[in-house]
Amino acid sequence: MPMKSVYLDNAATTQPAPEVVASMTEVLETHWGNPSSIHEVGRWARVRVEEARQHVATLLDCRPEEIVFTSGGTEADNLAILGVLEQGQGKKTHVITAATEHHAILDTVHWCQNNGFDTTILSVASDGRLDPSEVKKAIQPETALISLMFVNNELGTIHDIAEIGRVAREAGVVFHTDAVQAFGIIPFSVADLNVDLVSMSSHKIYGPKGVGALYVKKGTRLNPRTHGGSQERNLRTGTENVPGIIGFGNACQLCMERLESAPPAIQALRDRLEKEILETIADVSVNGSRMHRSPGILNCSFKGCEGEALLVGLDMQGIYVSTGSACTAGSTGASHVLRAIGLSLEVAQASLRFSFGRYNQPEDVDRVMEVLPKIVHRLRRMSPV
């Protein structure tokens, strides 16, 4: 009998929903016009793009005109940070972020640092959380922007975005959150968060890759990153990725329908795997906050094992997990997130991330538990430490 594979890397990307694939195929066949064309073919494409914008806005609980489509979370993060700083016209030159952010934020902030802006990179506690009072202390008269993620992609740790947003609002500083790992995954309303800018990505929520969005609260001033055209209210010019946008909109609709039921079902699987790992395998520690955590993510360190070796061992058995962020997989060294929460190099390198999604089943946990303890045992026997 062929081995059934188990996909537990949903924080890296998700399998596109069949409904999404169907909606994209349909729009490629029927409504393939340029949304900027004024004839009927273009007008139909425009109707479909605006419908999709409405679906994104409904899931975020904002107005459709506050949604700017981008090529994904990375571009949305870049647009938020560089767009705000450039808008400041040299008067407000300081940006605050944290050490556990995704590279889409950290590398952009480092670029700012190398190009004349001032930056503060806050440290986090050992559970990966950030104290809002630390954010308050870091604010200066020149602070233009605070950018802090909603859910950490490696640990699943959830920051208190509403409270940090309140601090930012009180100080009159623009607040951006990278919500790529929260949007469509945990229920929230942008209205409750005191945020000005929110990054989202389609491929984390069963939509296609290469499309995402930035929420720009009405009245937030932002410079564009692209020039040449007037699409997306001049903020992201260039002909729209119509099939991608339609797929993203459809993915949002499907998430909306499942927003109450999906997180508990996913969490039950994650919690069962965590419990069984801790009961069956010795010397395992769970990384990040267990209380403030996204329902699908489990990050643990297996003392005496190389995370990469565990990953390869599981891969050979058709079980797909990650040692950290997919965007940095293959690069040497330990995860900057695990190091930032204070793990030693050895413990950080002994870590695996399991991330559950909509299509996982209880049998997936059974299969991991059939295979994982044996691999850990074998690696520990071979390990010199």
Ligand SMILES: Cc1ncc(COP(=O)(O)O)c(C=O)c1O
């Ligand atoms: C927290 C976070 N931000 C940004 C991104 C980048 O999103 P995209 O792949 O759509 O560019 C990711 C993707 O892993 C992420 O997890």
